[in-house]
Amino acid sequence: MSCLLVTDEEESMLLEKEDEEESDVLHQLMKLKRSQRWIFVFISIFFLILAQAVAVLLGRFYYDQGGNSKWISTLVQTVGFPILYLPLCLLPASSHTSLSSSSSCSFKTLVWIYLSLGLAIGLDNLLYSYGLLLLSASAYSLTCGTQLIFSAIFSRFINSERISIWTGMSVILLSISALVIALEGDSDSPSGGSKWTYMIGCLLTLLASLMYSFQLSLMQYSFENIIKRETFGVVLEMQIYTSLVASCVSVIGLFASGEWKMLSMEMEEFHKGQVSYLLTLVGTAFSWQLGSVAAVALIFLVSSLFSNLISTLSFIVTPLAALVVFNEQLTVAKIVAMLFAIPGVGFYMYKNHLDGLEVQRARNAQG
Numbered sequence: 001m002s003c004l005l006v007t008d009e010e011e012s013m014l015l016e017k018e019d020e021e022e023s024d025v026l027h028q029l030m031k032l033k034r035s036q037r038w039i040f041v042f043i044s045i046f047f048l049i050l051a052q053a054v055a056v057l058l059g060r061f062y063y064d065q066g067g068n069s070k071w072i073s074t075l076v077q078t079v080g081f082p083i084l085y086l087p088l089c090l091l092p093a094s095s096h097t098s099l100s101s102s103s104s105c106s107f108k109t110l111v112w113i114y115l116s117l118g119l120a121i122g123l124d125n126l127l128y129s130y131g132l133l134l135l136s137a138s139a140y141s142l143t144c145g146t147q148l149i150f151s152a153i154f155s156r157f158i159n160s161e162r163i164s165i166w167t168g169m170s171v172i173l174l175s176i177s178a179l180v181i182a183l184e185g186d187s188d189s190p191s192g193g194s195k196w197t198y199m200i201g202c203l204l205t206l207l208a209s210l211m212y213s214f215q216l217s218l219m220q221y222s223f224e225n226i227i228k229r230e231t232f233g234v235v236l237e238m239q240i241y242t243s244l245v246a247s248c249v250s251v252i253g254l255f256a257s258g259e260w261k262m263l264s265m266e267m268e269e270f271h272k273g274q275v276s277y278l279l280t281l282v283g284t285a286f287s288w289q290l291g292s293v294a295a296v297a298l299i300f301l302v303s304s305l306f307s308n309l310i311s312t313l314s315f316i317v318t319p320l321a322a323l324v325v326f327n328e329q330l331t332v333a334k335i336v337a338m339l340f341a342i343p344g345v346g347f348y349m350y351k352n353h354l355d356g357l358e359v360q361r362a363r364n365a366q367g
Contacts, residue, residue, distance in 0.1 A: 044298045045294075048298065048307075049313050051288070052287075053318040053321050055291065056132070056140070060326065065277075071259050074128075076288070077284075077288050078121065079243075080289035083290070087296055088233065088237070105226050113222050117215060117219065118244065118245020119246070119249055122245070122247075124215065125246060125250070127204050130201070131204045134197055134204070135205065137325075137326055138322040139334070140201075143182070144208075144209055145315040148174055148345065152167045152171055154217035166351040166354070167347070174340070181334070182199065319341075
């Protein structure tokens with residue numbers, strides 16, 4: 001945390017390096033007293049971790065109470081994207097007047113990027129929906145921790161980032177954690193103890209985690225080598241337009257699969273009632289986007305590294321919350337998996353902490 005406590009002179013130097021069209025917003029943030037800024041930081045941390053955990057728990061609740069539409073479960077992960085227009089509207093109009101004016105690449109290139117990434121996100125969310133359908137919430141969340149493994153690998157080969165000893169230790173520990181979960185049957189699994197169904201759920205979640213990590217590396221590559229401009233307005237636009245495409249993919253899948261015909265019956269037969277059915281879907285959609293807004297807020301207030309670091313905490317919080325909310329059994333396998341996952345996530349966070357220190361030293365040297 002010490003790397004985040006900068007002096008007033010350092011804050012001024014950071015302000016001078018920001019783009020002119022966003023300087024008014026950042027200037028107001030930097031004018032806040034340090035105590036006020038940290039209040040906003042802690043609020044954003046709370047909502048980011050809470051939103052990610054609640055979204056997963058509501059997704060599992062939807063299936064437990066009689067929901068069965070994989071495409072609806074996929075749709076709610078992105079359909080709340082209009083919420084992201086709220087923070088985007090806080091930016092000066094010149095920072096997001098058009099797609100082509102916000103980057104150095106052509107409008108056609110940006111559209112292609114958003115379409116391809118949005119399509120990948122839609123398919124990836126579908127895999128996550130199947131994984132959550134077949135696994136208990138705790139097993140699903142622990143398996144999702146493999147995102148950090150794949151992120152390290154793709155960052156090395158796509159973004160040319162070196163793999164430190166801390167990253168290597170994190171990969172080893174998280175791999176062991178995922179292996180323990182995959183090899184051990186889950187008595188709380190919706191599959192009712194079917195070993196093959198459980199294994200399929202683990203494999204689908206692993207594949208979804210791999211695709212998600214691949215997308216993050218491609219996004220980073222796009223910002224650095226194609227768009228060549230990673231301002232807050234451009235980041236929000238990326239989230240909004242890729243979510244729009246992903247939502248369209250989900251709607252097409254919903255009608256093409258014929259699942260839309262069953263939605264009325266599904267709502268009527270939902271165990272907790274129709275109102276609860278609607279609130280579950282709305283709450284899930286809102287939670288996913290609240291997490292996105294909180295993540296962007298942390299980028300504003302601190303850094304993208306810190307925002308990513310806090311996001312990794314959900315891999316620890318969500319399995320623990322699932323054990324309490326759904327009264328799942330704390331099996332030996334889950335205990336062992338958590339014992340490996342917690343230090344694995346910790347090493348990954350420490351690696352991000354070191355990266356943050358390195359970035360801060362580079363900024364100070366430039367100043």
